[in-house]
Amino acid sequence: MPNVGFAAASGLALATFAVHTFIGEIYVVRPLLAVGGLSRASRWLNFYCWHMTTLTLVVMTAMFAYAALEPAARGFGVLFTVMASAFSLLCIAVAIKGRVRPWRFPATSLFAAVAAAGVWGISS
Numbered sequence: 001m002p003n004v005g006f007a008a009a010s011g012l013a014l015a016t017f018a019v020h021t022f023i024g025e026i027y028v029v030r031p032l033l034a035v036g037g038l039s040r041a042s043r044w045l046n047f048y049c050w051h052m053t054t055l056t057l058v059v060m061t062a063m064f065a066y067a068a069l070e071p072a073a074r075g076f077g078v079l080f081t082v083m084a085s086a087f088s089l090l091c092i093a094v095a096i097k098g099r100v101r102p103w104r105f106p107a108t109s110l111f112a113a114v115a116a117a118g119v120w121g122i123s124s
Helices: 004-034 040-069 071-097 106-123
Strands: none
Touching: 004 040, 004 071, 004 106, 040 071, 040 106, 071 106
């Protein structure tokens, strides 16, 4: 029987991937690449970090799915629950540092939802 909490976390991680990739590309990547005043290295390092996040979300989605289907893979569910929690808290910290309301950054609530589903999976 699949672990429903980890399955939900996988679905939410996939939704986070979709928001990041398709909406974020419009509102984050395009403006980042167009902004003046950034050094070439800074612009492309930020672009690299964007793609690191994309890959992390793909792996997170897959590993939550694996943990949902294979009880021996529970550790992956735990690991990615901790990571989703940390990413949400990091987003809050960055928002506060930038004097932005944390809820204006979709990553805050998206990663919090993934983490909550992961906690559900851990407790199952």
